[in-house]
Amino acid sequence: MFDHLSWSPFTQGYTMWIHHGESFVRNSTISPSTIPNMVEDTIIVEDPIQNMINDAFRVDKNHANEIPYASNLEIDQEDYAMPSATQERNEAKEYYELAREREQTLYEGCRRYSRLSFLVKLYHIKCLCGLSEKAMAMILELIKDAFENANIPSSFYEAKKSITKLGLNYVKISACPNDCMLYWGEDEERETCKNFNTSKWKTNEDVSVNKKKKKIPAKVIRYFPLKP
Template sequence: MDKSWIKQPHTSTEYDQGIKGFIIFAFRDELENGEIICPCKCCGFKKPQSRSIMYDHLKCKPFPKEYTIWIHHEESIGETSTIPPSNVSNIVQDTVVVDDHMQNMINDAFGVEDPTNEVPIESNAKIDQNEDMVPKASQQRYEETKEYYELSREGEQPLYEGCVKYSRLSFLVKLCHIKCLCGMTNKAMTMVLELLKDAFEIANIPNSFYEAKKTITKLGLNYEKIPVCPNNCMLYWGNKEDEERENCKICNTSKWKSKAKVGAIGVSGDGNNRKKIPAKVLRYFPLKPRLQILFLSSKSAEDMRWHAIDSKNDGMLRHPRVSDAWKHFDLTHTWFASDPRNMRLALASDGFNPFGMMSTNYSIWPVIIIPYNTPPWVCMKDTSFIMSMIIPGKKMPGNDIDVYLQPIVKELKELWETCVDTYDSLKKKKV
């Protein structure tokens, strides 16, 4: 059997016909609804999958190039080569695929890892033979998961030819993590990437940090910049009139810094032609996408129902769900309490000195959201905290913090009044 298609690009016609042939060969002795182990790098010859799911996996995640003798799928050595039986164990070891944790995270976050989740690789995906192997997903589902496929393609690209430890995406994420931990500037990151690109020409590395951010932002880690009055009077946000204002409608303070670097033409606070830079900027992280991810991920979707499923109560207050306030709320809003997936959120904020020097008169106030649906050993971990906004210094907001909370209050009201559809990895459907 010709297996040259294994080394072809997974978007080519030869590769597509090849995986169809492999599936027909692998399922030759199985029933129509049977399952066998999948050779994709995510399943790693460990998880049994159906025909349609295996086709999706192999179409999205390239067929392992070392797996040329299909001994895991009952192909005898004599059918394809003259390799002595004594070397079969070595062949088995060579077919083990390195598990890409970054790709697993992407699959999990976008809700496409579960076997019953039918997601098309292309909107017009069809098979000439055995059409029942391809799930009948709609064009709408393809459009909804378009971002996943773009990110998945980034994850499939190896860092360099033959690299199995890092993909292009996992390398960029780890590099960005180092940047955050060490406080590196964007300029320093660009210089590091340029050096790596020059030293390792074969590596698939972006030329600048700006290009790298285009990939990183697909993970949903973006935020909005909202100009603020330096005296904490108002946000230049909410309607067109406020957004276009040049001065605060309360204290008449200029929206812009009086001293700025010479750059694009614009009028700053001192009347000179300088680059227009807001005097104060609020960083706001949209809440809805982050709440949706909690249900897209199979590791957290079950925890979001914990408060309603766990009925143990020994009289100790270990979680807000056993408090009188929680019970009173459930009695008042029975429609909300009827669905355990409805979110119970806590909001907290506190200031700290980002420079680590007590003599520096500056403080940053992050606003954190905590999902109380989850058990206490999960919701109180810092990894479960949801960053909502970062209120800049140099003075504390004090009683004016309500000015900064306007975006999150508006979004919470929208969530209360209208439901937001999302994919539930436990229900395996959009609800």
């Protein structure tokens, strides 16, 4: 909490709430010049994509020009260490790479979407509709082929690299099909369930004969870390 408040302090003189979705109510007793982010009684429209970038890297919008503090670190209360200079440089590099993508237009003359906002919207559709990565790769290839001047990656792998930097990633964890345990931590290397002795992997009958003989978990959960 101390580190968070030191890096992102409360805005001085912030007595009228306008930064949390509230609508502005005209009040003749308040001068617009005293309200942050107000120009001629009109609230400046914020960029949601820039807000996402700032949130991912813990950058306060009032200090957006400063180098972002290293975030998304696994912190052990008994062995806490401040991020190294290398970690901070890497985070700063990723931050400015995303900022540049936000400024890149999707195509010449396009004002509705930037390269980054288009990828975020496309990824949102993927999640809502349950599209596979293969389907997304084919869609990107089609768009790239149809619109040669579109500023988008040619593969879903490249697109995911930008999405992952925003913290919109997850961890896959193998699970027992009976929902009684996760193969996680000290149980990560187990091959069978410690409660029912069922296999961690799908049986040969479950796997298509056309696929390569690769072990496939019987069940997988997707874990979204809450701290980042």
